[in-house]
Structure formats: structure tokens, C-alpha cells
Amino acid sequence: MERASRGFTLIELLVAMLVTLIILGALVMTFRTQYGLYKFQHRKADVMEDSEVVLEMLRDDLENALVQAGVPVRLDITPAPPAGPTTDLFVELWEPDLSFWPSQAQAQAVQYRAVRHYRFVPAQRSLRLDRNINDGNDAPVEVLGDVVFFQVWRADNPPLCANGQPYRDAPPAPAAAAATTYTVLLELEVPVGTRAGVKMDHCGNPTRAPRVLRYIQATPQARIEVPSI
Numbered sequence: 001m002e003r004a005s006r007g008f009t010l011i012e013l014l015v016a017m018l019v020t021l022i023i024l025g026a027l028v029m030t031f032r033t034q035y036g037l038y039k040f041q042h043r044k045a046d047v048m049e050d051s052e053v054v055l056e057m058l059r060d061d062l063e064n065a066l067v068q069a070g071v072p073v074r075l076d077i078t079p080a081p082p083a084g085p086t087t088d089l090f091v092e093l094w095e096p097d098l099s100f101w102p103s104q105a106q107a108q109a110v111q112y113r114a115v116r117h118y119r120f121v122p123a124q125r126s127l128r129l130d131r132n133i134n135d136g137n138d139a140p141v142e143v144l145g146d147v148v149f150f151q152v153w154r155a156d157n158p159p160l161c162a163n164g165q166p167y168r169d170a171p172p173a174p175a176a177a178a179a180t181t182y183t184v185l186l187e188l189e190v191p192v193g194t195r196a197g198v199k200m201d202h203c204g205n206p207t208r209a210p211r212v213l214r215y216i217q218a219t220p221q222a223r224i225e226v227p228s229i
Contacts, residue, residue, distance in 0.1 A: 043191065043192045044190050044197065044210070044212060047146060047188050047190055047212055048212065048214075050144055051186055051188055051212070051214050052214075054143050054144045054186070055214055055216050057143070058118070058184050058216060059184075059216050059218045061091045061093060061116050062182050062184070062218035062219075062220060063220060063221050063222075064221070064222045065091045065093050065220035065222060066092050066094065066220070066222050066224055067180075067220045067221065067222060067224065068223070068224045070180065071180070072091075072092075072220045073092050073224065074090055074091070074092035074115065075089075075090070075091055075182070075220065076088070076089070076090040077089055077152050077153070081151070081152070081153035081157060081159060082153055082157060082158065082159035082160070083159075084149075084151040084153075084159055085120060085122065085149050085150050085151050086118075086120060086151045086153075087119065087120050087122075088117065088119055089116075089117070089118040089119075090115055090116065090118075090133075091115065091116045092113055092114070092116075093113070093115075093116070093222060094112055094114075095107070095112055095113070095114040095132065100132070101135070102135060106135065113134065114132040115132060115133045115134050116129065116131060116133075117129065117138055117140055118140070119140040120147065120150040122148075122149075125145060125146055125147050125148055126144075126145055127142070127145075127147045127186070128140035128141055128143060129141065129143045144186075144188075146188050146190075147186060147187070147188055148187050148188065148189050148201070148211070149185065149187035149201065149202060150184075150186055150187070151184070151185045152182055152183070152184050152185075153183055154180070154183075155171075155173050155174050155181040155182060155217055156173055156181070158170060158173060161202075161203035161204070162203065163203070165203070165204075167185065167202045167203065168200070168201075168202050168213060169213050169215070170183070170185070170202075170215060171183065174217065180219055180220060181218065181219045182217065182218055182220075183215060183217050184215065184216050184217075184218070185213065185214070185215055186213075186214040186215075187201065187202050187211055187213055188214070189207075189209050189211055189212075190209060190210040190211070190212060192209070192210075197209075197210025197211075198210055198211060199211065
């Protein structure tokens with residue numbers, strides 16, 4: 001007579017279960033890693049796109065700042081560099097388009113000069129803008145969120161970290177002939193829980209979430225030859 005076939009022993013079942021759990025665990029970890037990386041890249045792309053719009057506005061405003069005798073008529077940075085972060089930036093420039101102004105009389109009263117006001121509110125991680133405080137109302141509204149650091153400085157006098165080192169990835173200082181060039185730093189947090197990305201600030205200090213550093217440089221070019229229109 002054939003003997004009955006032997007079943008699995010308890011030890012064999014436990015080993016099989018353990019191997020299965022290890023394989024499932026590896027699959028779950030791989031999925032979580034890939035999904036986290038996807039979320040990070042997707043959110044980083046959003047942050048980069050949003051910041052690009054604001055950086056272009058800043059570049060245009062700085063390049064169109066009114067200059068007389070080689071000095072911007074009004075380009076006020078508070079607090080004065082190299083102290084930071086910048087909480088308020090005022091830039092005066094021409095706005096000859098009448099549709100920009102409430103009335104022609106108001107435009108003529110200020111010689112078609114508008115003053116932009118950028119305000120950084122660190123506690124709310126918000127960069128705000130009022131496109132013209134010369135209309136009698138200074139009320140900046142948010143143009144970019146997730147901003148953890150904002151600073152503007154003359155490129156020939158860059159700020160330094162507490163250890164005396166320059167900011168991470170900062171562009172080089174321009175030639176002496178371009179001493180009125182300004183550098184802008186936008187440091188943004190990528191709000192997504194993941195191990196991906198660079199988790200350090202502009203000075204290399206560790207952070208809880210990934211950070212993105214965006215720099216631009218711009219030179220005011222709108223020279224005033226005749227002080228009125």
C-alpha cells in the first residue's frame with residue numbers, strides 16, 4: 001500500500017510565510033519610494049512653474065527701475081542688505097499705459113511713475129505684491145506661497161552665511177562695470193512628505209522638507225534724461 005503523502009510541517013509553513021512577507025514588504029517599500037518620488041517631482045514642477053512667473057515679474061521690474069546718474073531713483077530694500085531676509089522691496093518705474101491708471105489726472109500727477117511694493121511675510125510663507133502704491137493704496141496681495149526665504153541685494157556686495165560662506169548655489173558677482181546689478185533669491189519649500197530632494201536651506205542647514213533655491217540677476221536700465229513726460 002502507498003503511504004499517505006506527507007503535508008507541510010509547521011516550520012515549513014512559517015518559513016514560507018516569512019519569505020512571502022519579506023517579498024511583500026520589499027514591494028511595498030519600492031512602491032512607496034517610487035510614489036514619493038513621483039509626488040516630489042510633480043510638486044517641485046509646480047513650485048518651479050509658479051516661482052518662474054514671479055521671478056520674471058521681479059526681473060522686469062528691476063530692469064525697468066528708473067535710473068538717474070547711474071543710481072536707481074527708488075529701489076528701497078528693507079532691511080538694508082546684506083541683512084536679511086528682505087521684508088519690503090520698493091521699485092519705481094515708468095507706467096505710460098493709461099489703462100494702468102485709475103485716471104489720466106492721477107497718472108500725470110505722479111508723472112506716470114508707479115512704485116511696486118513687494119512684501120515678504122515669513123510667518124505666512126507668503127510673497128505679496130502691490131503693483132502701484134502711488135494710487136494711494138498700499139495693499140500687497142499674495143503672488144507666491146511656500147516661500148521660506150526672500151532676499152534682494154546688490155550683486156557686488158553679497159550676504160554671507162553665519163559661517164562666513166556664500167549662499168548655496170549663489171551666482172557669481174558681476175564685473176565692476178555692472179555694480180548696480182541686483183541679485184534676488186527665492187527659497188521655496190516643496191510641501192510633500194518624501195525622502196527625495198535636497199533638504200537644506202541656502203546656508204546648508206538641514207530642513208524637514210525639500211527646498212528649492214531660485215536666483216535671478218537684473219540691472220536697472222530705464223535712464224531718466226528728461227525728468228517729466
